[in-house]
Amino acid sequence: MDGSSKEEAEDSTFTNIPLADDTDQSSRILYPRPGSLLPKMMNADMDVDAENQVELEEKTRLINQVLELQHTLEDLSARVDAVKEENLKLKSENQVLGQYIENLMSASSVFQTTDTKSKRK
Numbered sequence: 001m002d003g004s005s006k007e008e009a010e011d012s013t014f015t016n017i018p019l020a021d022d023t024d025q026s027s028r029i030l031y032p033r034p035g036s037l038l039p040k041m042m043n044a045d046m047d048v049d050a051e052n053q054v055e056l057e058e059k060t061r062l063i064n065q066v067l068e069l070q071h072t073l074e075d076l077s078a079r080v081d082a083v084k085e086e087n088l089k090l091k092s093e094n095q096v097l098g099q100y101i102e103n104l105m106s107a108s109s110v111f112q113t114t115d116t117k118s119k120r121k
Contacts, residue, residue: 105111
């Protein structure tokens with residue numbers, strides 16, 4: 001790339017304003033042309049807006065996921081409470097049935113222990 005192509009590239013974005021009596025181009029000051037940075041700034045703003053939109057969507061997705069997990073936890077907690085309650089009820093019923101069976105066994109002559117064997121010896 002030669003020097004003229006470089007200057008043309010600079011000229012497309014910047015305006016050369018020579019300093020008083022400066023014929024040496026190495027000391028010139030480059031000022032942006034009006035409107036030349038606007039599309040770049042707008043693209044940067046759109047990139048920032050797109051990033052903000054992606055970030056907002058990610059936050060929304062995470063919030064929805066947290067809410068769903070909270071509801072799942074509430075459902076599981078309710079289920080655990082119901083199972084505990086059912087367990088206590090079944091334990092109580094088992095105790096009643098166990099006592100009932102003991103009473104039937106003690107009332108039946110088949111299940112009563114006899115001391116006649118020990119007396120015979």
